[in-house]
Amino acid sequence: MSRLAALALSATILAAPLAAQDSQLVRMRARADSLLRSWREAALLADVADSLERVRATAGADTITVGGLRIIANRSPLPLRQAAERAWPIVDSLYGSAALELLNRPWIIRAVDPDTAVPRTVLHEGLEIPWDLDLNQTTTMLLSTVGAPRLDQRLLDWLSAVPRPAWNEEQGARNVYVQLVTAPSEAVRRCFLDEISRCRDVLQLDDSADLLSRWYITPAEREALVTGAFGDYFARPATAPTLQRCREHDDDACVRLLRALPTLPPPLFHGPRMLLLREALRAGGRDAYSRLVADPSAPIGARLASAAAIPLDSLVARWRARALAARPASLVVPWWAGVFAMVWTAIFALCASRSSRWRL
Amino acid sequence: MTGKFRAVLYTQWKWSRLVIVLGTIAALAIPVISIQGAARADRGALEAQELLRAVQSWGTLYPLLATALGLLVAVAAWAADHRGRHIHALTLPLPRWQYVLLRFGAGMLLLSFPIIAVLLGATLAALSATLPPGLHAYPIALAVRFAFAVVVAFAVFFAVSSGTARTAGIILGVIAAVILAQVIVSMTGIDFDLFGQLQVLLLAGPGPLAVFTGRWMLVDV
Secondary structure (H helix, E strand, O other): HHHHHHHHHHHHHHHHHHHHHHHHHHHHHHHHHHHHHHHHHHHHHHHHHHHHHHHHHHHHEEEEEEEEEEEEEEEOOOOOOHHHHHHHHHHHHHHHHHHHHHHHHHEEEEEOHHHHHHHHOOOOEEEEOOOOOHHHHHHHHHHHHOOOOOOHHHHHHHHOOOOOOOOOOOHHHHHHHHHHOOOOOOOHHHHOOOOOHHHHHHHHOOOOOOOHHHHHHHHHHHHHHHHOOOOOOOOOOOOOHHHHHHOOHHHHHHHHHHOOOOOOOOOOHHHHHHHHHHHHHHHHHHHHHHHHHHOOOOHHHHHHHHOOOOOHHHEEEEHHHHHHHOOOOOOOOOOOHHHHHHHHHHHHHHHHHHHHOOOO | OHHHHHHHHHHHHHHHHHHHHHHHHHHHHHHHHOOOOOOOOOOOHHHHHHHHHHHHHHHHHHHHHHHHHHHHHHHHHHHHHHHOOHHHHOOOOOOOOHHHHHHHHHHHHHHHHHHHHHHHHHHHHHHHHHOOOOOOOOOHHOOOOHHHHHHHHHHHHHHHOOHHHHHHHHHHHHHHHHHHHHHHHHHHHOOOHHHHHHHHHHOOOOOOOHOOOOOOOOOOO
């Protein structure tokens, strides 16, 4: 009997904390639910505020639609329609069939007088642009602010920039050529010398395993990277001794430091990746962009190959050929510069010969 | 005429030989020194940037050398005449314009030595260097640019040197007027950059000093 009583007592004692734990769980759940409700209400209010702001920003404005570009703007001398007419073919050539989705994301533009100091209401929606921009500047503005349709974070991370149409694509390709020749990386140099696998490495098209040894092949490159770009970063007390060893050509120390970096800097900037993307879209036709963004979970290389509708190696070879074809013009003196130099020389010689001989 | 030219050439050589000899040595040495070390066969990917940086740094010396040569040879061409108050020139049995052209031609001929030296030095440097893939040497383009710069610099300073003190005063007066105008424009708050406009006129496109701008690179992509 006493054993039974002891068991009952034990059960009661053990159940008490369990009951308390259970009620705490209920309280926490209620709190979470309350927070969720508050968050939803806040989001709803933010949407309403955005909507009201949008209504305020677009009140009394005209809508200009050219192809898939829609611009809501106040009346001004800004040549928006002409600029949109110039921008649309360039936008369409990049995004293809997906470009029409831009209709759902109109620009809200408020053209303002650049010469007035009169204070105006602050808008939190859209762009505020001086209305004295010329056609070229307005077109450039449209091209540099267009938002890529259905852009996912993975693509954005790989590209380090929003894929936008290029006003001067040839200049971009030239910059890629210069990077291929001057990047302080043996991997990039081998890519330049037609080693396609190295190009895939430096463009980070395959898996991201051991990027350090694939991007910076030689110990000298690793040492230069640590002591150059990250010399100040690693000069803290915790890493200073390792930095010193790296400076003394200890490759292990350099590797240790580089592996400690949150992100390893790629040997090529974002220009080459952008050029590769453009080549993929050009090769793949009008539906290329739609294929590119169709599966955000797929590896970047596979997405680019799918967009281009050709094998990845062929795409990379095409990219390399494009960059090499854009080699900057040789450093020759233009013929007209020579002509002008001679003309000016003759003019100065004539001035000298015409001066007075009487100079007392 | 050849005899007269030879006489003028001889006197100008005597007056400016030190400048010409030193300028020729410098013109020969700069391209060679600018890519010193580039001849190594084990040049890695790291050195491409360093090489371009070095070549770019040394590249600033070419327009300076061209200007210095043009200035010193032009001044030397007229220094004796200025000292002698141009009496000797007035006694010569030839019109002034011919005399000026003889001096001009002689100066040009003397300046061809440093120009040829740049061509030789740049060619030697280019041949001796093992450049990283993708980089190219431009010895002829560099020498042509240098030649134009030397010729223009010489012509400008020759014209100024040949003028009277009044001409020099006018030139200085114009410069002072431009500075004064810019100061007044700035004080009145008018948004007009006179110096910038003049710079464009002189250095851009068909401007007389346009040949001095641009890339003075012996090695580039």
